[in-house]
Each structure stands twice: as structure tokens, then as C-alpha cells.
Amino acid sequence: MTHLSAPGAPATISPDPREPLSLLRRELGTGAEGLSGREADRRLTVHGPNEVQVKERTSISRELVQQLAHPLALLLWAAAALAFVAGIEVLGWAIIVVILVNAAFALLQERQAERAVETLARYVPEHAEVIRNGHQQTVEARTLVPGDLLLLEEGNKVPADARLTQGAIETDLSMLTGESAPAERVTGPAVQGLPLLQEPDLVFSGTTCTGGQAQAVVYATGNCTELGRIAALSQRTRREQSPLEQQVKRVAWLIAAAAVAMGAVFLVTGVAVGLPLTDALMFAIGLLVANVPEGLLPIITLALAVGVRSLARRGAVVKRLSAVETLGSTNVICTDKTGTLTQNKMRLQSLWTPGHGSEGGPWVKELARAAADCTTVTRDAEGRLRGDPTEIALVAGAAGLDVCPDLDARHAQRRTVYRFDPRLRMMSVVHPPDSEGDHLLLITKGAPEAILARTVTDPGMPADLTVREARAAADDMARHGMRVLAVATRELAPDALPGRREDAEAGLRLMGLVGLYDSPRPEVAAAVRRCHEAGVRVHIVTGDNGATAAAVAREVGIGEPALRVVPEAETVSDPELDELLASNSDTEIVFARSSPETKLKVADALRHHGQVVAMTGDGVNDAPALHRAHIGVAMGRSGTDVAREAATMVLTDDNFATIVTAIEAGRRVYDNVRKFIVYIFAHLTPEVVPFAVFALSGGAIPLPLTVLQILAIDLGTETLPALALGRERAEPGAMTRPPRKRSQGVISRDMLIRSWGYLGVVSAALAMSAFFYVLWRAGWQPGDPTGPGSALHDAYVTATTATFAGIVTCQIGTAFAARTDHASLREIGLLTNPLLLAGIAFEVVFTAILIYFPPVQGLFGTEALPLDVVLIILTFPVLVWGTDELRRHVRRRSGT
Known part of the structure; x- marks a missing residue:
């Protein structure tokens, strides 16, 4: 297998770690005394340091440039440039502030891919114990090279991929395999057909030695290790934009193209009908700003952040x-x-004994006690069980049957422990004779097929009957999701303990089967x-x-x-x-x-x-x-x-159930994003129409709305109600409908028709009626001058204020209408979203300040409204909501 080497160094070929140990040693050029210091230095030059290589991060400046070049941002840059050209510096700087705020929100996106690989590097320890020049010494783990002889013992973190040459250890491989139980690693030949991570004589970088002592020869370091390979996979898999990010960008380009096209058409039209260049530029700025939903990106970000906080409270x-x-x-x-x-808590679920099956009785308790005896579980100072989760389950199960052994006494009296061998698939312990006998007792537990192959049958019983019954019982337990272990015993003469393990674990008598189960949550x-x-x-x-x-x-x-x-x-x-x-x-x-x-x-x-x-x-x-x-x-x-x-x-x-809760929350957030997009887009039409009327009339009808008033609407009055729509409860049946198709846009044609063509048109008509009502009441006729110093100037300022206030009050009706796309307001409840009510209250107070507070009247071009105009405008929310409620009623009746 070809692996990466150090930058600038030739590629190296790592040997197969599963080949015979003598051949592996020869290929790695290492003996019992390890490598010499000079040879280790030479190999370090060739193979590079024993580190997980991390790609260079994308610079923050590059990410900032990408956000500032977003299509909506580009449109706003153009509007700001036009404002400076027209000499309206205050407006230009205001638009730039909007651009920077949007970019700041976008930069909150996580950069987790790079951090994941950086975290991988922390799994490699700082130092390692090796044999070099025939002596044990401590070296920096980053200087390890293939061929080094490692010394491993309990508590060590494995610094490189290696094969055991002496001894046996237990290792925690959960970071690589996901399995919580420690794995036995013993010196010996490789097992053919096993995946590399399951080879019983290999240890891997970043894993932890939980018991035992061993010596191992390093065969892979750095990016050539399993840890390094996973790091490379993580770096090659790049994060793609989410559906929402893709759709918002797509819609942004659509809005930008439409705004530029409309601006060009109406700019030419305005100049053609005799508008001064300054007025034409003002019109172009107004059209660009009116078409850009400045609050869209920050409001989407804030709504998603609300969803994030809600999910965090749910785990x-x-x-x-x-x-x-x-x-x-x-x-x-x-x-x-x-x-x-599952709960990741093994428990004793079932016991089976020959001739009695799963019936209760003293033989079941004997089986449970023997299984608990054949463990290495201990108790800590607080009395908690420590050890392998499977063995802890056996001890806890025996305690539940009141036959749990005294763990401290058992450990002190035990004669021999044959640790679990993955090749033999069993472990055994030898206990001294009890008060009723003078024989040593060997207890073995392991895989049923391994134990049954070493059992003998009691006299008078058919030779294979017990084996057949045991295998059938084991298969039945496995079908029910249990981990099955067989337990067998053998009596040994106190002075005749076999010298070889294979001789001791022969001629066993089957006590029974135990079934362990990790129950589902x-x-x-x-x-x-x-x-x-x-x-x-x-x-x-x-x-x-x-x-x-x-x-x-x-x-x-x-x-x-x-x-x-x-x-x-x-x-x-x-x-x-x-x-x-x-x-x-x-x-x-x-x-x-x-x-x-x-x-x-x-x-x-x-x-x-x-x-x-x-x-x-x-x-x-x-x-x-x-x-x-x-x-x-x-x-x-x-x-x-x-x-x-x-x-x-x-x-x-x-918990798996938390994922489902998150999916439901995601559907609710998606529905609510659509709601406030309808709400925001519905105001683009009444913001664009005044500029269109101004341009198409050739200036005969004065501009009904100022650009700063548009910004006050988009970033002031509409923000809190839009955010409140993001807190709406889940639509009825949100988790009974199928997932939406990935191709389905968050902004659909029906949404645009509803917002721009229905709610928007009604709002534009009402706002323009308020504008013309104020002018006509003052005696205005098309073409009459309304500039500063003219007789109609105060009436004109009042009329633009009425347009501004009219759009704001239409927003209130739109907010209630946007709470649902199909159901009636009565079904979801008028007062069930208190945040929306608070947002509307803020909207009203904010508008009143802009209209009636003298220090800001001059900046935004507003003036106090007469009572009759206020009374007319107060009917707008009901008219907007009522017409949409009628539309939804018709749709429900028609089944669409």
C-alpha cells in the first residue's frame, strides 16, 4: 500500500502489517535492540514527522470578501455609489452600514471542517517510550518512524500504528470502531480475512491502552496511520451549501437582475420624459433600495438562531x-x-441450562455465579463496578439473583487467569477448592461455538444432544438481539494444573448459556x-x-x-x-x-x-x-x-428521539421562514410603486416616498414582526406530511404572487390613496410645484408621511395574514404569538417617533399627521388582512 511521505521526499511503501512477524521485522529493518539514533533521524527525513497534517485555513479576509460580494450586497453597493454621486452622503453611509451588518451575520457560519482535522492531531501523544540503540528511552512522539520499537502499558496513548511483538494489552478502540468494550491485543500470527481494525495483534495511533504490557514495532506514522487516513478523508469532503443558502443566493440574483433591469428601464424613461439628472439618480437609488429586502438576510439569520436556541434546550x-x-x-x-x-447498558437478559432450558431453579443461580466469577471486574472506592461492560453486566445480573461473589476475595484467592484471546474467543479463571471439595475449579466463558467445541457430555446422555440444544438456544437468543456467552467448568487436581492453556481449556462440562442485552431507549x-x-x-x-x-x-x-x-x-x-x-x-x-x-x-x-x-x-x-x-x-x-x-x-x-425533535423543529423553521419572506416581500411592491408613479408621470406626480423612509421600513418597522413570525408554532400536520423535495425552493411562485401581486398590490393601493388624499385635500393638481418654498411643500411632506405610515400599517395587516398560508386566523388564534404583538407595538411606537418627534422629522422628511388621515390609515391593517383572509377562504373551499 503506498502512503504519503514528507513533503519533498520520495513516496514510501509501507509493508503489510499482517505478514509473518519475521518478514515484517526484516522489511522494517529493525531487531531486538530497535533502531539506532542515526537511522531514526534518517528515516524521519524520509517519512516526515509523526503528525496529522492540517490544510491551511481559508483566510478570514477571503471569507469577508465573499460575503461582501453577495448579490444582494452588490446591489446595495451600487445604490450606495449612486447616493454618493447624487451628493446624498447620509444615505450612502446608511446603506454601507446595512451591507456590513449583513456580512457580520454571515460570518457567524461555523468553520468546523478545519477544526475537526486539528482535533485529530490532539489524539497523538506528545511523548513515547521506545527502544533505540538497545536502551529504553523517552522521545517526542512526532519523531517516531517506521521500525521503532514501542513500549506500551496501561494508561499510555498509542503514538503510531504498530504490531505487537511481545506481551498482550487491552485497548480502547472506540474512537476508531465505535465499540465501547476494550479490545484484547495479543502477540501472534494475523487472522486471515479480518478487517485491519479487528486484527488481534495490531494497535493504532490515538487509541488508549487500558491494561497489560506489550512491545510493538511501528509500521506506519503520520498521515499513513489509520488516524491520518481519516484526517485525509475529512479534508477531502467539503461542506456544500445548504438548500436554504443555495435558494437565498438564487433568489438574490433574481432580485438583483430584476432591480437593475427595472432601474435601467425607468431611468431611461425618466430622462426621456424630462426628469432632471439628479431626480433620475434619486429615482434609480430608490428603485434599487426598494427592490432589495435589506432585512432578509439578518432576519433569516436571527430566525435560525432562535431555532438553534430552541433546539439547544431540547438537547x-x-x-x-x-x-x-x-x-x-x-x-x-x-x-x-x-x-x-440503545441505552449502551448491557444487562443479563436470559439464562439457559442443559436439561432445564430457561426455567428457574438452583442451576440458574449456579450458572449466574460462575459467569460472574469468570470476570476481572473490580469495585472502586465508591463501590462502583469497573471493567468491561459485558462483564459488569454479568456481575450485576448475579447480584440481582443474590449470588454475586465477593470481588475482592475472589481476586485475592484466584490461582490463574487466562485472559480473553480473540483467536480462541474465550477466557478462563482457576479458583481454589471450596469447603466442599479438594479440586481446583476452572471456569471458562466465551463464544458458544468455541466453548461447545471443547465440551464433553455427561455419562448416559446422547453425545450430541446437549450441543444441538445449546446451539438452538444460542441461535434463538441471537435472533432476539442478545449477545450470547457459553459458560463451562472443569475440575482440576490442585497439584496438576496443566502447563499449557489449550490443555487446561479442554474436557469442559457445559453449565449453560447467558444472554446479554442492550435494551433500546x-x-x-x-x-x-x-x-x-x-x-x-x-x-x-x-x-x-x-x-x-x-x-x-x-x-x-x-x-x-x-x-x-x-x-x-x-x-x-x-x-x-x-x-x-x-x-x-x-x-x-x-x-x-x-x-x-x-x-x-x-x-x-x-x-x-x-x-x-x-x-x-x-x-x-x-x-x-x-x-x-x-x-x-x-x-x-x-x-x-x-x-x-x-x-x-x-x-x-x-438520544435518537432528539433527532426527530430536531427534524420537526426544522420543518417549523422552514415554514416560518416562508412566512416572514411573504411578509417582507409584500412590502417591496408598495415601496417600488411610488417611484414608478413618479417616473412614469415625468415628475408631474412628486415622489411619494423618500429613500430614507424605505430604509426605516426595511430595517426598522418590519424587523421585529418578521422575527416574531419566525417564532410561530408548528403548522398543523407538520410531521404527517412527506419531506419536501430538495428542488422545492423556499420561495415559490405562489408565494411571490401572494406577496408581490396580492398583498403588495393591496398595500400599494392603500398607501398611494393616503398620499393622494392629503395632496388633493390641499388643492394639489398634477404638475403643481411641491418643492421647498412652494405653497404645497408642507402638504407634500405630510403626504409622503402618510405614504410611509400607510405602508407601516399595511405591514400590521400583512403580519397577521402571513401567520398562515392556508388556515384561517381563527384556527391559529389571534393572540397565540405574543412576540408578534410586542413587535407590532414596537412598530407603532417607532413610527410615531419618526412622525411626531421633531429631532428626527427633518432627517426622515416626516411631519405630524392630521386626525382624519390617522383614522383613514388605521383601517389599512383590517383591509389588508381581510382581503387575504377572503382569498384563503376561497382556496379552502376550492380545495387548493
């Missing part, structure tokens, strides 16, 4: 704001089993049912075996109506995976024995088929898949730092 920390919306379109969840669907079944109601499929991608995962899947409802199990997911090719995922949309799949590449392949295949994927994970091995999925979901309690950095969302409770 889901979302790191990227746009991911809240993406959750709403998720239609496939790929979940781990252990700790996510109680809330998962209901969560899976909600997924199915919402049209979301759930696949299990796990390192566990297929039978256990399938049993858990069926218990929680995954696989209804059809479940398919892929027992060796690592061997599935891309064409087979495509066929599997595309064959039946109702089939849910268990991908068993999955590797890091398998998870990544599944995520890629689902994306290829147009699915929006949420992928859970907790280990370092999950980082590339978490980064590649639309929504990477890491475990907050049991997960690694790398997984949490690579993920988009972190579950603080490691």
Missing part, C-alpha cells in the same frame, strides 16, 4: 445556522445502534414511528453484527414494512449500494460491520439519489461521513472531540 446543539432549515428537509436518517437507539420506538409518519426512512449503520442490529431494529419499529440486512457492509460495491438504495423506497436497511469508508459511501450514495441525509456518529472514524452528510449528528456524551467538531449537530443526550 440538540446546532453549530451551523442554516442546518436548522436543512433538518426540515431531511428524508433519511442513518443512525448508529449502540448508545443512540424507551422513547425510540415512538420517535421511529413519527419518522415513518413524516416520510423519513431510518437506516442503521453500525460496526455490530447484523443479527443483533436487526433485532434492535425490529424492536424499535425500524424496517416496517420491510427490513434488509447487509451483514458485511464493507464488501458492498458502489453499483450494489446504488441498487440497494434505489430498489424500494419503503425498505429500511441495516448496514452491519461498517467501516469508516462504508459510512462515507452510504452518505455519498444517498446524496447521489437526491436524498437529504442525517448521519449519526461518535468515533473518529465517523468524521468523514459526518462532514459529508447534509446533517452530521455527533454524540455529546459518548462521542469524541473529532466527531463533535466534524458534525453539524451535537446531541447532548445521545
